[in-house]
Amino acid sequence: MTEQAPVLILLFPFLTAIVVALVGIRIKTVCWPLVLLSLAGSVWASLVTLVRVIESGTISYKLGGWDPPMGIEFRIDGLNALVAVTVTIVALLVAIYSRDGVISENKNKVSQYYTLFLLLIAGLLGMVITGDAFNLYVLLEISALTSYALLAMGNIRATLASYKYLIMGTIGASFYLLGVGYLYMKTGSLNMVDIHEQLIVNHLDGSSTILVGFILITVGVWIKMAFFPLHAWLPNAYAYAPTTSSAIMGPLVTKVMIYVMIRMVLTVFGPVYAFEVLNWDNIIVWLAVIGIVAGSIGALAQKDLRKMLTFLIIAEVGYMVGGVWLADETGMVGSIFHIISDAFMTLCVFLFAGIIYTKTGRRDINAVDGLFKKMPLTMIGFLVGAFSLIGIPPTAGFFSKWYLIQGGINSGNWEYVVALLFSSLVNAVLFFRIIEIAHFGAKPVEGHDAHHGDDHAKISEGSFTQVFPLLATAAIILGLGIFNKEIVSIIQDFVSQFNLVAGI
């Protein structure tokens, strides 16, 4: 059984999606337990795989028994084993949370919603574990198509945003596909490791075909991850989607795309090509700096809680893209660790926003007015997530930022360090504003406070399925922070094989 674990990670949600589609449409109540079971299975499989990777190194799983360069291969090393575990755990927590939200927001479409939900996760997991460049494209489109539908199920503004996302996402994915085509022209291979070997063996460093492929793939992936100038589709899409949709996509979609970028840079093109031959890292770090600052300022301007969080996602994408292109070992470790910690931080605050929205029916920041007394557990969960986004020890966010900043210092990219600190400050302003409102109450709005007290009086703690995932996420954030050394050592093992020079 453990032999087959790598493929089971993907198969659990994929096959259950079919069952949910067939059975769930008649018996609605069966959907949620089935989803939970399948994702629990997926978590188990990914944990087993992670343990195997730690014990015995990279796993190559040959689909259908075809040998790697010819057949499709699932290739799992320290990097994607960790990301796969993150994705499955986040998915499981969101699935637990989704019980109330899906029924209240999409009453007639429960089974359809869960089918798409599982397919999205299957697509994301597939992207994480596959070792084949074209296979990655197909899974990218699976996750993209399902996410368009999941977003469009929200209110009408989400539908419009989802349309824009569809146009942008298709451009991004098509660029990626074109880039793979250019690589195939020169190397005759679609397997990631093999493409890299062919690049080395045939000395294709100077080839303009490879350069075009590199640019197309990078830009395509940037569009999909909402890297700053290409981010326009994200805020509205996530802010107006059903709460469950934004809770699953906010943490996962952008992070998985960053994983894809790291995979392309390290495994396919190789750090020597990406960092030394091209020598564009400084430009891209500057782009990331602009992205971080723009995302933070955008967040400051928002009054809508979830929209503010979406701008934070854009800033966080800047952190990670910048961290990768520092071309520094510590920066790379920080980036990878930040994928994991940011997935949980974002999940935490999005779950909080979802709970607030279902409880109060309001989107703006003032909705949290005086909630510390009424929903103490929810607020505690939120506090941990917020502290982590600000970067207060011992949360995971502090440590990942620590590595990123060290990477910035080592490589001499001071602008990146400044941008990170600036963004942390902005996060502090944003979240302390929310905490203040929640603790001391909002400033009374004229003509509003009369009936204000009534609808707030009834508010109490959310149901168990809402609060449990939030608190579990908070616990994971603290756990990641406390055990950061263990996780970083896994990442370090992975990164060290690429001989990134520390402090060029």
Next chain:
Amino acid sequence: MELLEGIADRFNYWIYVILMMIGLFAMISKNNLIKKLIGMSIFQTAIILFYVSISYKEGATIPILYHDQVHGAHHEEASVTETAAHHDAEQVAHEASADVHAEASDHAEHAASSDHDDHAVSHEDHGSLEIDPDLFVNPLPHVLMLTAIVVGVATLGVGLAITQKLYGEFGTLEESEILEQIKSAK
């Protein structure tokens, strides 16, 4: 003159770029939601043209062996298609330094050629057979494009469904009018 020759030599690549730009232009600048989706379709079709161009070579045919080619001949099937892909990649790339590894290509090939492998194995002891790899196009990009076509159709379907929902809500397909309605509703 050189420029013209360059264009004539690879006119299918030029057409793919032009088609892609038409599609991109429509997706970005058109106001009508359906026209944007049409642009998206053109864009994706251009990529299909690109992939098919990679695999094409002049005077080549589909990579299936005819009955008389197989009979009375010994052959190592895999090696045949291997070099086909090798040549192909080289020809398309037109780059002197491109000493593409034949081994690389066979990975891509193997899956596609496997079905006639079985066929071939049974005839292995029939002496030797010369097959010119230049006579066969590379099937792999075609197979990839079958998948891409499916993806394109699915994307178009989702896009049309979303457009329909928007039309039901706003009663118009013009993006500017939709945005105005949202603004005035605020």
